[in-house]
Amino acid sequence: MTFFVKRPDIYGLMAEFDAPEKILAAAERAKQEGYHDMDAFTPFPMEELTDALGIRHSKLSLFVLCCGLFGMLFGFFFQYWVSVIDYPLNIGGRPLNSWPQWIPVTFELTILFSAFGAVIGMIFRNGLPRPVHPVFNVDRFELATKDKFFLCIEAVDPKFDKEKTRKFLESLKPDYITVVDHVHTKDPYHQDDE
Amino acid sequence: MNTNEELLPQFNLFRQRAMMVGVVGVAALAAGALMSEADFFQSYLYGYLFWMGLTLGCLGILILHHLVSGSWGHVVQRYVESGARTLPYMALLFIPIIIGMNQLYPWTNHEGLEHVVEKKLGYLNVPFFLVRQVIYFGFWSLVAYWLSKNSRLQDQSGDVHLTRKMKIFSGPSMVFFVITVTLASVDWMMSLEPEWYSTMYGVGRIVGAVLTALAFCIVLVRWLGDKKPLADILTTRHIHHLGNLLMAFTVLWAYIAFSEFLIIWSGNLPEDNMWHIRRMNSEWSVFAVVLIVGHFAVPFALLLSRGLKRHIEPLSRIAVGVLVMRLVDLYWLVYPAFNNHELHFHWLSLAAPAAIGGIWLWLFIGQLKSQPLLPLNDPRFHNGMAEQH
Numbered sequence: 001m002t003f004f005v006k007r008p009d010i011y012g013l014m015a016e017f018d019a020p021e022k023i024l025a026a027a028e029r030a031k032q033e034g035y036h037d038m039d040a041f042t043p044f045p046m047e048e049l050t051d052a053l054g055i056r057h058s059k060l061s062l063f064v065l066c067c068g069l070f071g072m073l074f075g076f077f078f079q080y081w082v083s084v085i086d087y088p089l090n091i092g093g094r095p096l097n098s099w100p101q102w103i104p105v106t107f108e109l110t111i112l113f114s115a116f117g118a119v120i121g122m123i124f125r126n127g128l129p130r131p132v133h134p135v136f137n138v139d140r141f142e143l144a145t146k147d148k149f150f151l152c153i154e155a156v157d158p159k160f161d162k163e164k165t166r167k168f169l170e171s172l173k174p175d176y177i178t179v180v181d182h183v184h185t186k187d188p189y190h191q192d193d194e
Numbered sequence: 195m196n197t198n199e200e201l202l203p204q205f206n207l208f209r210q211r212a213m214m215v216g217v218v219g220v221a222a223l224a225a226g227a228l229m230s231e232a233d234f235f236q237s238y239l240y241g242y243l244f245w246m247g248l249t250l251g252c253l254g255i256l257i258l259h260h261l262v263s264g265s266w267g268h269v270v271q272r273y274v275e276s277g278a279r280t281l282p283y284m285a286l287l288f289i290p291i292i293i294g295m296n297q298l299y300p301w302t303n304h305e306g307l308e309h310v311v312e313k314k315l316g317y318l319n320v321p322f323f324l325v326r327q328v329i330y331f332g333f334w335s336l337v338a339y340w341l342s343k344n345s346r347l348q349d350q351s352g353d354v355h356l357t358r359k360m361k362i363f364s365g366p367s368m369v370f371f372v373i374t375v376t377l378a379s380v381d382w383m384m385s386l387e388p389e390w391y392s393t394m395y396g397v398g399r400i401v402g403a404v405l406t407a408l409a410f411c412i413v414l415v416r417w418l419g420d421k422k423p424l425a426d427i428l429t430t431r432h433i434h435h436l437g438n439l440l441m442a443f444t445v446l447w448a449y450i451a452f453s454e455f456l457i458i459w460s461g462n463l464p465e466d467n468m469w470h471i472r473r474m475n476s477e478w479s480v481f482a483v484v485l486i487v488g489h490f491a492v493p494f495a496l497l498l499s500r501g502l503k504r505h506i507e508p509l510s511r512i513a514v515g516v517l518v519m520r521l522v523d524l525y526w527l528v529y530p531a532f533n534n535h536e537l538h539f540h541w542l543s544l545a546a547p548a549a550i551g552g553i554w555l556w557l558f559i560g561q562l563k564s565q566p567l568l569p570l571n572d573p574r575f576h577n578g579m580a581e582q583h
Contacts, residue, residue: 065498100459103452 008155011134011182012038013165015151015174016143020046023149026172027052030153033168037157041135041144060125064117071113075106138178152180200422205563212555219549226542232532233540235294240528241546242287243382244406244521245554247399249284250375251407252277253338254400257371260341260364266435269428270411271569275345276561277407278338283557285331287550291382292327295320301388310465311388318385326381330374337367345569352571375400386531390469394454401450405443406520409513412436416510423568430504437503440513444497448490472530477537481526489519521547 017023020042027040031054040049079102083089088096123129135141135152144150151174153165169177227234252274259267259274296302301311301318311318341360348356376396384395415436419428458466474482493512502508529538 061500100452100456103456 011180012154015169016176017149037154041150067117068114072110075109209559216552222545237542237546241550247403251403275342279561281335398450409516412513441497476535
C-alpha cells in the first residue's frame with residue numbers, strides 16, 4: 001500500500017555545483033550509482049540532463065495519443081450522428097453521409113483533445129498545483145536562477161541512505177551539500193555548509 | 195580542396211552503376227519509342243517529372259536553408275547544392291518533351307478544342323511555352339550556381355560577408371522560385387488537361403517536390419552519416435530535425451491534396467470536378483486509396499514516434515517509402531490525363547524513371563564529389579554546432 005508509506009523525515013540531499021559540465025558528470029555518476037528519484041536545477045535548459053538523470057520516457061505522450069484518437073472518433077461520429085441520424089437534411093441532393101465535409105472538424109477536434117490532454121496531463125503528472133516545493137527551503141537555492149547548478153537526490157529513492165548518500169555526494173566534489181527539509185527551518189544543525 | 199578522398203572509390207563505383215542503369219534505360223526507352231511514340235512520350239514526361247521534382251526540391255531546400263540557416267541545413271547543404279547544380283542538364287533532358295509536345299498537350303492542336311481552352315491559347319501556345327521554359331531554367335540555374343559558387347568560395351576564404359550576401363539573395367529568390375515552379379507545374383502537368391484548373395495545383399507540386407528532396411537527403415544521410423566527414427558532426431538532433439521536417443511536409447502534402455479535393459467536391463461544378471472524377475470515380479480510385487494510406491496515414495503514424503524520428507535507420511526506411519509514394523502520386527497525377535477511365539500500365543513507365551534516374555544520379559554524384567561534403571567555413575555552421583553546448 002504505497003499510499004501509507006511513512007514520509008521520510010527529510011526531503012533529500014542537495015549538492016551545489018558551479019559549472020554545467022560538473023552537474024552533467026554528477027548526474028551521470030548518480031545514475032550509475034543506481035539513484036532514480038533525483039532532479040537537477042540549472043539556470044538554463046540543458047537537454048542532455050534528461051539523459052544523464054536517466055529520466056524514463058514519459059507516459060504522457062501515450063495519454064495524449066489516446067486523447068487525440070478519442071477526439072478524432074468523437075468529432076467524426078458526432079457529425080455523423082447529427083447529419084445522418086438525429087437531424088437528416090437534404091442539402092442539394094447530397095448524400096447524408098458526406099464524410100469529406102466532416103474531415104476539417106474531425107481534424108480540429110483531434111488537435112483540440114490532444115492539446116487539452118497534453119496540458120492537463122502535464123499539470124497532473126508534474127504534481128501540480130503545488131504551492132511550494134521543499135527545494136526552496138534551501139537558502140542558496142535561489143542561485144539556481146543565476147549561476148549555480150543543483151542536484152537533489154530525494155529521500156524516497158530506495159537507495160537513499162542519509163550517510164551513504166552524503167558520502168557519495170561528497171565524492172562528486174560539489175561546492176556545498178545541503179539537507180533539504182520538508183519545512184523551512186533555520187536550524188544550524190541542518191545548514192551544515194562544508 | 196577535396197576533403198572526401200576516402201569516399202571517392204565509393205562515389206565512383208556508385209556513379210558507374212548509375213551510368214549503367216542510365217544506359218540500359220535509355221536503350222529501353224529508344225526501343226519503346228520505336229514501338230509506340232505516345233507511350234514513350236507519356237512515360238518520358240512521367241520519369242522526367244519525378245527527377246525534376248527532386249531537383250527543384252533540392253533548389254527549394256537550398257534557398258530555404260540560406261534564409262533560415264538551421265543546423266540541419268548544414269548537414270544536407272552540399273546534397274541539395276549538388277542536386278540543384280544538375281539543373282542545366284535537366285534543361286537538356288527537357289528537349290524530348292518539347293519534341294513530343296504535339297502528342298502530350300492537347301492545346302498544341304488548334305482544332306476541336308473546347309471553347310474554354312480556346313480562350314486560354316493566349317497563354318498556352320508553343321512559342322510562349324518555349325520562352326517560359328528558357329526563363330524558368332535560366333533563373334533556376336542562375337540561383338543554384340550563384341549560391342553554390344559563393345558557398346565554395348567561402349570554403350576557401352572563410353569570408354563571413356558571403357553568408358550575408360547569400361541570405362539577401364535568397365529572399366527574392368524564394369519568391370521567384372515559388373512563382374516559377376507554380377507556373378512550370380501548370381505548363382508541364384496541369385495543361386495536360388487544359389480545360390481544367392485549380393489554384394492549389396502549384397503549391398501541391400512544390401510541397402511534393404520538397405518532400406521528395408527531403409526523403410532523398412535522409413537516404414543520403416543514412417549512406418554517408420557513418421563515414422567521415424559527416425560522422426564527426428552528425429548528432430541525433432540533426433536526424434530529429436530532418437525527421438520532423440519529413441513529417442511536416444507529409445502532413446502539408448495531405449493538407450493541400452485534401453483541401454483541393456474538398457473545395458472542388460463541395461462545389462461540385464462540372465467545369466471543376468472532372469479532374470477528380472477521372473481519378474476517383476474510375477479504376478484510378480485504387481491509386482487514391484493507396485495514396486491516402488501510403489502517402490499520408492502510414493508515414494504520419496510512424497513519424498509521430500519520437501524514437502523513429504531520432505534514428506537514421508528507421509527514418510531512412512520511411513524516407514524510401516515516401517520516395518516510392520512520390521512515384522505513385524505522380525503516376526496518378528499524370529496518366530489519367532491520357533487514359534480517362536482504365537488503369538494503364540506500360541513497361542516504359544518503369545524504364546523512363548530508371549533511365550533518367552541513372553543519368554541524374556550520375557550527374558549528382560559527379561557534383562557531390564567535386565567539393566567538400568560540409569560547408570566547413572560557414573560561420574553559422576559553427577554556431578549550429580555550438581548550440582548543442
